[in-house]
Amino acid sequence: MAENNPFEIAKKQIDIVAKVINLNDGVRDILKSPKRELTVNFPVRMDNGDYKVFTGYRVQFNMARGPCKGGIRYHPQVTLDEVRALSAWMTWKCSVMNLPYGGAKGGVICNPKQMSRGELERLTRRFASEISPIIGPEIDVPAPDVYTDSQTMAWIMDTYSMQKGYSVPGVVTGKPIAIGGSEGRGEATGRGCMYVIREATKRQGMKLKGATVAVQGFGNAGSVVAHLLEEEQGAKIVAVSDSKGGIYNKDGLSMKKVMEHKNKTGEVSGFPGAQKISNEDLLKLDVDILVPAALENQITNKNASQIKAKLVAEAANGPTTPEADEILFKNKVTVLPDILANAGGVTVSYFEWVQDLQGFFWPIEDVNSKLEAVMSKSYQAVADSAEKYGVNNRTGAYAIAVDRVATAIRLRGIYP
Numbered sequence: 001m002a003e004n005n006p007f008e009i010a011k012k013q014i015d016i017v018a019k020v021i022n023l024n025d026g027v028r029d030i031l032k033s034p035k036r037e038l039t040v041n042f043p044v045r046m047d048n049g050d051y052k053v054f055t056g057y058r059v060q061f062n063m064a065r066g067p068c069k070g071g072i073r074y075h076p077q078v079t080l081d082e083v084r085a086l087s088a089w090m091t092w093k094c095s096v097m098n099l100p101y102g103g104a105k106g107g108v109i110c111n112p113k114q115m116s117r118g119e120l121e122r123l124t125r126r127f128a129s130e131i132s133p134i135i136g137p138e139i140d141v142p143a144p145d146v147y148t149d150s151q152t153m154a155w156i157m158d159t160y161s162m163q164k165g166y167s168v169p170g171v172v173t174g175k176p177i178a179i180g181g182s183e184g185r186g187e188a189t190g191r192g193c194m195y196v197i198r199e200a201t202k203r204q205g206m207k208l209k210g211a212t213v214a215v216q217g218f219g220n221a222g223s224v225v226a227h228l229l230e231e232e233q234g235a236k237i238v239a240v241s242d243s244k245g246g247i248y249n250k251d252g253l254s255m256k257k258v259m260e261h262k263n264k265t266g267e268v269s270g271f272p273g274a275q276k277i278s279n280e281d282l283l284k285l286d287v288d289i290l291v292p293a294a295l296e297n298q299i300t301n302k303n304a305s306q307i308k309a310k311l312v313a314e315a316a317n318g319p320t321t322p323e324a325d326e327i328l329f330k331n332k333v334t335v336l337p338d339i340l341a342n343a344g345g346v347t348v349s350y351f352e353w354v355q356d357l358q359g360f361f362w363p364i365e366d367v368n369s370k371l372e373a374v375m376s377k378s379y380q381a382v383a384d385s386a387e388k389y390g391v392n393n394r395t396g397a398y399a400i401a402v403d404r405v406a407t408a409i410r411l412r413g414i415y416p
Helices: 006-020 025-031 080-096 117-134 150-164 188-204 220-231 255-265 279-283 322-330 344-358 364-389 393-412
Strands: 036-045 051-062 068-075 102-109 140-144 212-216 236-242 245-248 275-277 289-292 311-313 334-336
Touching: 006 025, 006 080, 006 322, 006 393, 025 393, 036 080, 036 117, 051 068, 051 080, 051 117, 051 140, 068 080, 068 117, 068 150, 068 344, 080 102, 080 344, 080 364, 080 393, 102 117, 102 140, 117 150, 140 150, 140 344, 188 220, 188 289, 188 311, 188 334, 188 344, 188 364, 212 220, 212 279, 220 236, 220 255, 220 289, 236 255, 236 279, 245 279, 322 334, 334 393, 344 364, 364 393
Parallel strands: 068 102, 068 140, 212 236, 212 289, 289 311, 311 334
Antiparallel strands: 036 051, 051 102, 236 245, 245 275
């Protein structure tokens, strides 16, 4: 459906903010067009000896503020428009955090759950070699995303380094620590989201200790947010879900035990002492804080009016449509937008890149305190911007992000 085409949504968000900050039409057109798009079709030898052709994408949206930055996802439903939208959101995310990066994104159409480790390695190395002309520490720095991880990044780093003839750890972030990864990168997205939630509840006078929380999506980001909110802030996690369904207990769930159950069974469903709940119903629970940490387009104009949470923190990318945003704003639901709430990952990716370029690595305490400082400062700037323009936090964040990129474009000019 056109209304849920992610790239159309991304462009609509730019139109919304262009009016708020009186953006020049010419600059707005530049900001709605990806700078560079690469589509590759490449063969991979499967375990049975057959060859299968896969399609992959790398979209570099904007480079006005620095090298591009963005993840690579493996998923059966990857589309070029999805990758375009995600590369645009990465541009705004890096800008709102004031990182010296532009935005990019990559994806391969595949089902990693049906592939062996050997097949995934061969697919990754072949894809890396296909996109290698346009990636590198000074051009475009990939990272993990949906169904890719630190091992995927290790394969990309090795493939790129072999082509160069020397080790280039700064070509990707989210690597294992043994080959130039950063302390704290694994939990950075969830930890950053927790810091933003903490700052928002403080600003709104809401007590985080004892606050009820529902988390949709119990992958890396969702599980870490849930664990840290419970462990470090004393919040009560009453519901969590993954792609197979969810669990609910009004008296609270132990995140440590839920994680043990998920590691053992592969899903959160069937956790003892909890009732079953669907992903759709979880969103409508009467809780203080809702964390959508799954996929795009979860909160739409069809269910936005049923959201009872006072605070929605978007640990996922694009979980709320523009129409839903308007409904939530009218209903006085505070949304912490994805380009702010889940930017802890790219912030620590930036720290990793800096450490790789310097060849000097920081202890975890330094990484977390620097992350806390960046997340807190960025949240306050977004909340101030939203108040200044009388808009929701997403538009407030976009006002900052788009203005910074537009300023960089104006200052640099058009060459030749």
